[in-house]
Amino acid sequence: MSASPHRRPSRPAPLLVTAVLCVTSVLCAAVLVGGCSQASAPRPSAPSGQEPARAMAPTAANELEDDYLTVIRNVLPSVVQIEAGESLGSGVVYDDKGHIVTNAHVVGDARSFAVTPATGEAPLTARLVFSYPEQDLAVIRLESVPDGLEAAKFGDSSTVQVGQIVLAMGSPLGLSSSVTQGIVSGIGRTVSESSRDGTPGATIGNMVQTSAPINPGNSGGALVNMESEVIGIPTLAAVDPTLGEGQAPGIGFAIPVSMVRTVADQIIRTGRVTDSGRAALGITGRTVLNDDYVPSGVAVVEVAAGGAAQKAGLRAGDIITRVEDEEITTITSLAEALASRRPGDKVTVTYERGGSRRTAEVTLGEI
Structure with a gap:
């Protein structure tokens, strides 16, 4: 489905959230940091009966810390920084042939890139293989693969659970090889990206919501579980309307690894995406307003010949107001209603x- 002017859970109501892309400018690498400390009063000794519990706490903390360090050692060398013209983002080494998966909005219109591995080598040159903005994914390839560059291990989307501890790895604000920590806060989210240059951003279904901070520059990096597996590609951060353009703390989104593998495998194999796996009505539409200038539906501007809408009898001039039980008021809400469905x-x-x-x-077609 294409849109003139101008993401939902597996079946619950669509998530209504404004999200921003997490790519930053290469000029924004200066960061102000500060700190404070406070003296603390001596603690009274605990009753003798509590000593075993106190002795166990450091052991548990040390074990968790060791787990974090293991995951970081295993995965961080596979996370790279990508410079694409004036923008900067992150990427994940996909295989031993130098393919790197990232976000389409990280590569933008560029065709060549400077890629800096986390292991500290000088920047390497990479070329675009294919960009797929509809799912905000892209694959680039290093022109020369350095010795020791290892591909990340990719996990299984079906095993991702709310409450899992995860780490986000990337280059927020140009700070390469950075790691943040959080949990999986939700799954099956449908989120629409903010518009760019007047063009609606992608609407992506089944995203992983996380409390791990996702900041500008994290786009295209790795969301990793405690088994050292990449389970998603960090892409978006929610915007709090009360903060204007400010990000809502602790609400970020990552493209699930199942979609990452589906798209990346096709690009590497054929040089393009031949099977999107995404449902479509087969129309070009635009948002229409009612007499009170409130969005009230999607007008069908054009019906694709042989597409799902035409086969079901829809035609130009019809105004779509509902898909199943979901009210359709804008072209974005229509995209969200379709995002988690299948052809x-x-x-x-x-x-x-x-x-x-x-x-x-309507029997849905494919984008």
Whole structure:
């Protein structure tokens, strides 16, 4: 589905969130840091019966710290910094042939890149293989693969659970090889990226929500579980409307590893994406306003020949107002309603034609 002007859980209501892309400028590497300390009063000794508990606490903390250090040693060498013109982001080494997966918005319109490995070598040159903005993923390839460069281990999306400890690795604000920590806060989120240059951003389904800080420059990096497996590509941070353009603390989103592998494998094998796995109506649409200038539906501007909408009887001029039980008011809400569905799914589409309300059973096609 394409859109003129102008992401939902597996089935719960769509997530209503404004999100910003986490790519930064190469000129924004200066960071102000500060600290404070405070003397503490001596603690009274605990009753003797509490000594075993006190003795166990440092052991548990040390074990968790050791686990963190192991994961970082295993994965961080596979996370790189990518400079693409004026922008800077992150990437993950995908295989031993020098392929690196990142976000499409990190590569932008560039075709060549400076890639700096976490292990500290001088920047390497890479070329674009293919960018797929519809899912905000891209693959680039190093022109020369240095000795010792190792591919990351990619996990299984079906095993990701809310509450899992995760680490986010990348180059926030140009600080390469940075690591932040949090948990999986939610799964199955559908999120729409903020618009760029007047063009609507991608709407991505089944994203992993995390409390690990995702800052500008983290885009394209690695969201990693405690088994040293990449489970997602950090891409977005939510915006708190009360803070203007400020990010909402502790709400970030990563593209799930299942989609990363699906897209990257196709790009590496064929040089493009041949099977998106994403549902489409097969229309070009635009948001329409009611008499009170409130968005109230999506007008069908054009129907693709042989597409899902045409086969179901929809035509130019129809105004789509609902998909199943989800109200459609904008082109973005339509994209969100379709994002977590699959080609071949059957849905009921409610629309208006000539002032009367109608429904159609649509077998969804593919983007």
